[in-house]
Amino acid sequence: MDLPVMPPVQPMLAKSVKGVPDPATFTDDEHPGLLFEPKWDGFRCLVFKDGDEVELASRNTKPLTRYFPEVVAALRSPGVPERCVLDGEIVVAHDGRLEFDTLQERIHPAESRVSMLAETTPARYVAFDVLALGDEDLSTHPLAVRRERLEAALSSPPDGVHLTRTTTDRAVAEQWFEQFEGAGLDGVVAKPLRGAYEPNKRAMLKIKHDRTADVVVAGYRLHKNSTEERPLLGSLLLALYDDAGSLRHIGVSASFTEKRRGELYDELQPLVCGPEDHPWGAWSEVTASGGKAAQANVSRWNAGKDLSFQLLRPERVVEVGYDHMEGERFRHTAQFKRWRPDREPSSCTYEQLEEPVSYDLDEVLSG
Structure with missing residues (x-):
């Protein structure tokens, strides 16, 4: 060439x-x-x-x-x-x-x-x-x-x-x-x-697009620099309830300062729970044992990256910023805005999300 x-x-x-x-x-x-x-x-x-x-x-x-x-x-x-x-x-x-x-x-x-x-x-x-x-x-x-x-x-x-x-x-x-x-x-x-x-x-x-949503915190992953002596939160696992009342994983929120990662880890420890007390318990157990569901926790871009997570009782609500959806999930990492102690987790549903008006891609490509 x-x-x-x-x-x-x-x-x-x-x-x-x-x-x-x-x-x-x-x-x-x-x-x-x-x-x-x-x-x-x-x-x-x-x-x-x-x-x-x-x-x-x-x-x-x-x-x-x-x-x-x-x-x-x-x-x-x-x-x-x-x-x-x-x-x-x-x-x-x-x-x-x-x-x-x-x-x-x-x-x-x-x-x-x-x-x-x-x-x-x-x-x-x-x-x-x-x-x-x-x-x-x-x-x-x-x-x-x-x-x-x-x-x-x-x-x-x-x-x-x-x-x-x-x-x-x-x-x-x-x-x-x-x-x-x-x-x-x-x-x-x-x-x-x-x-x-x-x-x-x-x-x-x-x-x-710049939008916000109130979502349930259902778990967290540790930061790559986390140690037993200094545990640091890496990302929050976010969820919403669907029409059937099931808690659906919708994305993650990350990008915290090191100080805030330590604070969030300590703040969330009272909510730590086992698989038997969480809607995602079966998923977590299979992942931990290396079963087929573990494929959901393997990064396509980095096969060696650890994406295991800690379950939290879904009792806390956070307001996050997001740009747009990809199917039923946030397309990109959501931005942490603030805790919402005034919101009940059960009220955090997909209904709050703005639906874009349908538009045919061929119309964009042929213009």
């Missing part, structure tokens, strides 16, 4: 901001304003293509090529330039919306399973930037130029490859922010049109 931009390359990153920013604050004589895009909920992926040789690289520069043979095949098609370096996202869709959990299943060591999933739940590549075309390095060019070149390069993309929609209209971006969540998207990204491509720098802006 011989390209003007060669791997490894760390992608340009984004920092979170509140609300869709005003393009007028990003002034430039030649390329003023912002380019807004949907924020795709998938695996960030840089594509390096030199003829039939195609490499897919993750955000942390690890190879993704073997996990997505159907994406590699699509990128080899005539609708994609013979020699190019693209930035984009690998996504999987089902029933008109993105499915991140299904996408995660693709990171599997068995080639037979990868091949089967490539057939049953094929992934797609959504391109939103270009770093090189032919022998030309475009990474130092303004985004306005790169976008123009990308549109020309992917004017007739093959099946499985898409060019992301964009707008310079703030009102349209705000509409996307409200509508596209129903198709499983993650918010909106804003990029200065004057900006060059800056690897590993937070030169873009991301706008994500």
